[in-house]
Amino acid sequence: MITRLEDKELKRQSRRQLLKLAPVAALGVFAFPKVSDRLVAAGVHFSDWASGAMFCSHHPAQTFSNSDVVPFAKFPYNGYDVLDPEVDFEKWTLTVEGDVKRPGEYTLAQIKGLPKLNQNTRHVCVEGWDVVGAFGGTPISNFLTLIGANTGAKFLEVECADDYYESIDMASALHPQSLLCYEMYGQALDRGHGAPLRLQMPTKLGYKQAKYLDAICVTNVLKPGKSGYWEDQGYSWFGGL
């Protein structure tokens, strides 16, 4: 709609309207690396909070028929350091610590004695690729019952034989498809995929699914600066799908 006004008045109005736009200029702080580093870290923190809030603990991840599973040879080996940290299977035990009634050392036989779940699920990498694989193990919740864990605690911390470490929220750990996985494609987990025991959670990105598990700790407080190997370098902590 066209109106007619004095040049001076138009300029005055224009200036007034221009000033109202000033708050947008605040986004300019993102141009300063020192400030933007902190702001984008806060952005990820907020995203993690929202991810936790929208996580539905009973919503199952899609499962696939055997014909949809990629051949074992096309399931990538992915590790941050070495693919074989040379775990001594004979002596291996899982150390259990923290807010649990029965801390101590647990053998693979004890874990295999718990009810087993086989599932064909999608493994999604933070890089953008995904593969459908076949996994077998026991739901983490079974193991938490075995060790008498306080499932009201917030976190599950894990440490790995290759010095990798991770922590996950209790809600995701209790998800019925979250496994302590010791089998892939019906065979014992091989060394490259995390033998003898790894996390397998179709509701989490790959980097959350730690391999070569050594120790599990149930806790309300994460060790400072030790929330996860990649998370401590900037990845999202929740890493949920």
Added chain:
Amino acid sequence: MGNEEEKKQPAPPPDRAADAESGAVEATVAKLDMVAAEQEAAEPIAKAEEPALVRAAYEHPLPIRITHWVNAISLFVLVTSGLRIFRAFPSFGPKIPEKVLLDIPKSLTLGGWLGGALQWHFTFMWLFAASGVVYLAYQIVSGHYRTMLFTPRDIPGVWPMARHYFFFGPKPPATGQYNPLQKLAYTSTIAFGVLSLLTGIVLYKPVQFSWLAFLFGGFHLTRVWHFAAMCGFLAFIPGHLIMVVLHGWANFYSMLSGWKREPKYQE
């Protein structure tokens, strides 16, 4: 200047009733009309000394301008960080064997590494979404969308305008704030925005939003759609910027101040 005569014409009768739904914008315009009317009333005899009036239109209400610039910044960040994320797996096929689709130069990307790029992406996706929601809500509630929404009535006008821009055809007369080709371009960007957000939600939470993933044809295809939405923006932005440069300062300044001086079209 061909507008000299128009400037000296008296203001048209304030027949604003039909546009009353446009809230704040119209209020401002009405106030300005009152200012003009008061001036006329105060000096009815001093016609000779009456200052020349400028034709102007309040084209871009404040919510449109704010969301435009927030979007511009967000899109810059989301595209450059998104390209960095794409570099981590520049393919739409399987992981094994991985076929690199295109190698995007690092200099065009933001974030330094995958983790850094994700931080930017995860921060600005909220800004982009929020400004998109505010923008759409404002367009619908204020009725302002009528100036820019592409409708079937605009179809016949697209080709003459494209012929003018790309093949030096005659310039079709301006009938409103935006010509049919502009309406098509702006309306398309809304579609790109909606597509990039919905596909982004699927890529971010494919399990929680499995039904949405299903609608897009699965996780894999969703990644393709997300990339396609970005290509849509990348097709729009250069043309948009070239037009801004060609149409000069008054046109650009209107997206900052809302006011367009001497618009080419009639009421």
